């Protein structure tokens with residue numbers, strides 16, 4: 001029998017840990033697992049906030065009954081319909097046939113589409129309130145953080161926000177659930193990887209949501225993934241991190257991501273990196289795109305303001321791993337970066353041209369001319385590689401703001 005985990009007066013944690021799944025969304029590695037958080041507000045009326053992945057519905061049910069016994073649940077609030085949170089809804093309805101499911105117009109559409117549920121559904125509007133007795137739920141519509149139906153639920157009496165995926169992170173809750181029970185440092189890097197990979201495309205909707213939430217006081221921050229944040233400095237850190245990442249702001253550091261088949265492009269990457277270091281830059285992360293997992297590259301690209309990408313020409317295109325990275329960054333509307341690029345070819349250059357097109361379409365500041373290597377005559381291009389490393393280092397260390405320009409005149 002589980003011991004109910006109290007978060008604050010009337011509010012309990014009934015989420016689960018997933019240490020089995022290798023890939024979140026069948027894409028993003030989970031070296032430290034992930035939690036699916038769910039919460040119960042036990043008042044005159046009982047409300048459950050979100051459910052968990054279907055694979056964990058059994059443990060979920062044990063947690064619920066350890067708290068409620070035979071008592072029914074009056075409401076299920078569905079903040080988000082992605083199956084890592086909605087997966088147990090159909091099963092929950094079979095256990096609690098009288099439960100009323102609370103959601104917005106889009107949620108209701110999806111409840112029908114995913115689970116065939118049309119009965120006992122309560123439609124709520126933006127900012128509408130629902131009283132449970134001593135506690136009142138207020139619903140904040142936050143579309144596209146991370147799906148169109150996403151909303152958040154605020155309990156003003158407890159200054160507690162149930163924020164769905166927003167402010168979430170990868171990483172299980174090992175023992176403790178509250179930030180006061182664990183070391184938060186473990187989660188910061190995983191929070192950036194979670195944000196940049198899963199939510200990264202939705203910077204603008206995240207900003208809209210943050211503006212909407214700015215007026216409310218948050219003493220307890222309950223996301224659907226990761227710790228429950230209760231300490232003022234941790235809540236500030238988490239909200240600050242989401243704010244910074246969604247504005248595409250980053251630290252002064254450099255990511256060099258490159259592909260290479262026979263080492264020529266890699267040699268350029270090494271030269272550029274060592275020249276950047278020679279000019280004082282310490283935070284340099286190099287990623288060989290076919291060795292590093294793309295989710296780690298995306299995390300570092302969101303973390304650092306300098307980005308240099310290199311690729312050999314491969315069948316008149318970018319090297320596949322580089323092409324996939326470029327696509328991932330375009331998909332996330334990456335902006336506000338100092339940018340440089342380098343390419344290699346043997347008979348007809350295509351990689352540098354395609355990187356120039358990527359740069360031209362992005363809001364980047366190109367810091368130096370591209371470096372283009374034909375076959376292996378490195379001496380010819382070494383000076384340009386030095387210039388790129390030096391220019392990037394100087395830009396980053398100068399503290400200057402990015403001034404977007406076009407690559408058209410550089411290549």
Ligand SMILES: Cc1cc2nc3c(=O)[nH]c(=O)nc-3n(C[C@H](O)[C@H](O)[C@H](O)COP(=O)(O)O)c2cc1C
Nearest residue numbers: 261262263264265312313315316344345346347348
């Ligand atoms: C499978 C394959 C396809 C290639 N396709 C092209 C091409 O379309 N155009 C070109 O100029 N060079 C092409 N190359 C040559 C490489 O782009 C060139 O040798 C490059 O410098 C290799 O860099 P690396 O040593 O970093 O792998 C190709 C090489 C390979 C192995």
Ligand SMILES: [Fe+2]
Nearest residue numbers: 080082146165
């Ligand atoms: Fe989601």
Ligand SMILES: [Fe+2]
Nearest residue numbers: 082084165224
């Ligand atoms: Fe989620």
